Amino acid sequence: MTNTPPTPFENVPPPAPLRVVVADDNPVVRAGLTALLTGREDITVVAEAADGREACEAARDHRPDVVLLDVRMPQVDGLSALPYLVGIAPVMMLTYSRESEIVQEALRRGAGGYLVHGEFTADQLVTAVRDVREGRAHFTSTAAGALLEQLRREPSPERPLPENLGGLNATRADSKGFEPRPAYPSPTSAENLSRLQSPVAQSYRSGYQLSTREAEIMDLIASGMNNQQIAATCFISEKTVKNHINRIFAKLHSTSRAEAAAKWLGTAPGPGRGAG
Structure with a gap:
């Protein structure tokens, strides 16, 4: 052996x-x-x-x-x-x-x-x-x-491109109907809540009387996060997240995440916003 x-x-x-x-x-x-x-x-x-x-x-x-x-x-x-x-x-x-x-x-x-x-x-x-x-x-x-x-705002360095790249002839462009594309808008996303919230939302959301933790969770809900992601982000259990959401819905007089998010972001139609 x-x-x-x-x-x-x-x-x-x-x-x-x-x-x-x-x-x-x-x-x-x-x-x-x-x-x-x-x-x-x-x-x-x-x-x-x-x-x-x-x-x-x-x-x-x-x-x-x-x-x-x-x-x-x-x-x-x-x-x-x-x-x-x-x-x-x-x-x-x-x-x-x-x-x-x-x-x-x-x-x-x-x-x-x-x-x-x-x-x-x-x-x-x-x-x-x-x-x-x-x-x-x-x-x-x-x-x-x-x-x-930042990249879109800053001018590109004066550096020549390889041959045949980026050198579209102006005459050809005109003849083929090409037009310069407009500049891209500054990137936005659902997560940019603090910058996208309307002045209306900021003015009345205090009337909902959410706690600091509830406001944090409501921001995460409005950004599209599910309960599991919120729990991981806030270092709490999913059960605790659900308890917070139940209280949030009661304070916002909402029955769904979409309705609560619309009120929180100031995009919900109709009267009664901010009623506590």
Whole structure:
């Protein structure tokens, strides 16, 4: 009987877990992210931070593989801390801030990706964390839209194209009836709720008296998310999501998601908006 030769990887130890620092001023968000990430065998959260200064100190002390960084934080905000942090580890912005100017500035300052809460699932977040360590950028829809907006606004560099590309002859174009296409509008999406909500909606939605959590969930409903996605985004159970939705529907005097979203966004016809 011959002995089976050992495999070449038999004594190779498993790779060390990917080490992450989570920086967000909301303790509930920090706890949720930490629980989610440490539930994966190949990821561990080595430190949490409540502002940019703490994030810099944690990164300096722990030398993580990835930093997850919020934008709006007290004392030192995420954008201010970003140039220092990227000198230590890849940084993924993870935030509710969706303004295109902020997205673009974060990327200019070295962020390796930009995720907006409400636009990704738990599994997508984990994949993004793993990828950003390897230099593969991840962007949710709002952040990707901001990049497109920037590219469309900025003039192209004066660089010649390869021969026969982009050189449509003006005479031929006229003879064939070609006309220049109008510029694309700035990208918009359902997730850009904070920018698309009408002034009417903003003026009366306070009358619904939704709690902060209920308003957050209503925003996610209006963006098209289902209960499972909302639960993953808010780090709560689907049962808790359903309970919130029942209370939201009662306050908005609605019987469906579409009706509630229309009232929330100020697009519902008829009187009685904002009745509490």
